[in-house]
Amino acid sequence: MGRQALAMGMQTLDLARIHKQALASFVTQGYVPSARDGMLKRAEMFFIEAITPIEKTHRAAMEINVQLSQVNQMLRQRTEELAAANRSLKQEIVRRRVVEDALKKSQQHYSQLLEQSRHMQDQLRHLSHQLLQAQEEERKQISRELHDQIAQTLTGINVHLAGLKAEAIVNTKGLEKKISRTQRLVEQSVTIVHRFARDLRPTVLDDLGLIPALHSLMKDFTKRTGIHVRCTAFAGVEQLNSARRTVLYRVAQSALANVAQHAKASRVKVRIRKFEETACMEINDNGTGFEVERVLFAKRHKRLGLLGMRERVEMVGGSFSVESTPGKGTTIRTQIPLGNGKRI
Amino acid sequence: MKRITVLLAEDHTVVREGLRALLDAEGDIVVIGEAATGRQAVALTRKLRPAVVVMDLAMPLLNGLEATRQILKAVPGTRVLVLSAHGDDAYVERVIALGASGFLIKQTSAHILARAVREVESGNAFFSPSIAKRLHNHSEKSPDRVALLKRKGVRLSSREAEVLQLIAEGQANKQVAAELGISVKTVEKHRQRLMEKLDIHDTAGLTRYAIAAGIIESSVQMTIV
Numbered sequence: 001m002g003r004q005a006l007a008m009g010m011q012t013l014d015l016a017r018i019h020k021q022a023l024a025s026f027v028t029q030g031y032v033p034s035a036r037d038g039m040l041k042r043a044e045m046f047f048i049e050a051i052t053p054i055e056k057t058h059r060a061a062m063e064i065n066v067q068l069s070q071v072n073q074m075l076r077q078r079t080e081e082l083a084a085a086n087r088s089l090k091q092e093i094v095r096r097r098v099v100e101d102a103l104k105k106s107q108q109h110y111s112q113l114l115e116q117s118r119h120m121q122d123q124l125r126h127l128s129h130q131l132l133q134a135q136e137e138e139r140k141q142i143s144r145e146l147h148d149q150i151a152q153t154l155t156g157i158n159v160h161l162a163g164l165k166a167e168a169i170v171n172t173k174g175l176e177k178k179i180s181r182t183q184r185l186v187e188q189s190v191t192i193v194h195r196f197a198r199d200l201r202p203t204v205l206d207d208l209g210l211i212p213a214l215h216s217l218m219k220d221f222t223k224r225t226g227i228h229v230r231c232t233a234f235a236g237v238e239q240l241n242s243a244r245r246t247v248l249y250r251v252a253q254s255a256l257a258n259v260a261q262h263a264k265a266s267r268v269k270v271r272i273r274k275f276e277e278t279a280c281m282e283i284n285d286n287g288t289g290f291e292v293e294r295v296l297f298a299k300r301h302k303r304l305g306l307l308g309m310r311e312r313v314e315m316v317g318g319s320f321s322v323e324s325t326p327g328k329g330t331t332i333r334t335q336i337p338l339g340n341g342k343r344i
Numbered sequence: 345m346k347r348i349t350v351l352l353a354e355d356h357t358v359v360r361e362g363l364r365a366l367l368d369a370e371g372d373i374v375v376i377g378e379a380a381t382g383r384q385a386v387a388l389t390r391k392l393r394p395a396v397v398v399m400d401l402a403m404p405l406l407n408g409l410e411a412t413r414q415i416l417k418a419v420p421g422t423r424v425l426v427l428s429a430h431g432d433d434a435y436v437e438r439v440i441a442l443g444a445s446g447f448l449i450k451q452t453s454a455h456i457l458a459r460a461v462r463e464v465e466s467g468n469a470f471f472s473p474s475i476a477k478r479l480h481n482h483s484e485k486s487p488d489r490v491a492l493l494k495r496k497g498v499r500l501s502s503r504e505a506e507v508l509q510l511i512a513e514g515q516a517n518k519q520v521a522a523e524l525g526i527s528v529k530t531v532e533k534h535r536q537r538l539m540e541k542l543d544i545h546d547t548a549g550l551t552r553y554a555i556a557a558g559i560i561e562s563s564v565q566m567t568i569v
Binding site: 147151154155157160161163166186187190194198203204208212213219220222224226227228229230231234235266267 | 363409432434435438452455512549565566568
């Protein structure tokens with residue numbers, strides 16, 4: 001009956017009313033008290049049993065309700081969390097985009113800077129090339145002027161003095177002496193000028209070739225320092241073009257100047273040999289040696305010669321290296337292609 | 345009187361005029377032409393056939409070396425007397441190899457120019473004194489060391505002078521001993537005394553001294569392959 005009632009959509013209270021009505025009608029029928037108690041008991045039992053399914057269902061429904069509302073609550077929470085997550089994701093995306101843009105911009109900037117720096121490096125190299133070339137040209141010019149203008153004028157003066165002297169013999173002995181003294185002064189000046197001009201740029205290098213020029217250079221070196229030089233060279237080195245011959249000469253000049261000034265050596269060996277299609281020059285001394293790295297990158301460039309040497313050699317397509325150990329001497333190696341000289 | 349005909353080849357005007365004046369003052373010499381470039385020198389020599397060409401090495405448009413070569417080939421009877429500001433061995437050797445008859449250092453030989461012309465015209469060779477000395481030393485084995493040193497105010501015994509020369513040439517004590525036929529100890533003693541007398545205390549110093557004194561020539565052991 002309880003189920004029926006449930007199916008009919010009745011609630012507990014409705015059923016309780018029905019029960020009460022039914023009970024009231026029964027009880028007023030004039031039953032005997034003991035029968036009446038039994039009937040009440042049975043009615044109670046019937047009621048409880050009729051109620052129970054409803055209660056059960058109701059409780060179940062209530063529990064389901066509670067669960068539902070709990071689930072609902074959870075859902076609401078979850079939805080809120082999701083919304084929050086979504087918001088922060090959107091923010092993150094925006095932020096990332098900003099960062100990406102900044103990165104792209106800085107990358108562009110960086111590659112621009114790199115391009116600029118490469119360009120400047122090229123310019124620097126080009127300038128240094130021009131500078132060394134200009135220096136060589138200037139030296140040639142100064143040497144020529146020293147020789148042509150000054151030395152020649154001095155020589156001319158001496159020649160005229162000679163003529164005067166011939167005349168003076170007729171006149172006074174004293175004049176002749178004075179003229180002789182003047183002539184000697186002039187001779188000294190000319191010698192100094194020539195040595196200077198030759199140090200700047202030796203004509204032997206252009207007129208007679210690299211080997212005679214080096215020979216002169218080395219003889220002069222021994223005369224000034226007392227250090228003996230031994231030299232081996234291959235004749236074919238003369239086929240180098242003028243610029244390359246000049247570079248080898250300059251390297252040898254610088255190297256010997258360094259030995260004279262710093263090395264405290266007793267022997268120098270110069271070797272020029274043909275190696276594949278290059279002229280390979282090695283200058284070795286048995287002096288005190290030095291720390292290559294420290295000197296090459298020294299702030300005050302006491303041995304600017306070394307850096308200049310490397311620059312000149314690389315300018316004509318060659319390679320340059322210095323090996324030195326303090327206490328064990330120094331070797332300077334230069335390799336220059338023999339080629340046509342078209343590559344600058 | 346037969347005068348020696350001379351062609352002057354010199355591009356620097358002041359020098360050329362000076363040389364001309366010098367030679368004109370000599371009774372037996374006459375300047376018959378002047379050239380200012382190597383090419384002119386060759387052409388004028390061909391045309392005028394002088395007895396002697398006085399040629400500067402450093403001229404424009406065909407330098408003196410090349411002009412010398414061409415002249416000696418074209419006009420074999422002419423003598424060439426070379427003038428140069430450089431007395432470099434390399435040039436001297438080259439000039440001699442070409443067949444020139446003499447080499448004068450411009451700035452120091454104004455007073456011997458006429459004599460040089462005469463010598464060269466009569467078939468002899470003639471060089472500036474300093475060059476002549478160097479050539480002489482190359483061929484001679486032992487210059488008079490003791491005399492050279494005395495001139496410098498230093499008194500070394502003959503043996504000491506020998507040792508000095510060998511050391512300055514780069515030889516070690518052992519080699520010096522072997523060459524002179526004495527013991528290494530003796531060489532060391534001589535070296536000691538040398539250094540004391542000269543007040544020089546390392547080998548490089550001895551070498552420099554020997555070169556400056558003219559006992560040895562500054563030389564390079566040169567091997568061409």
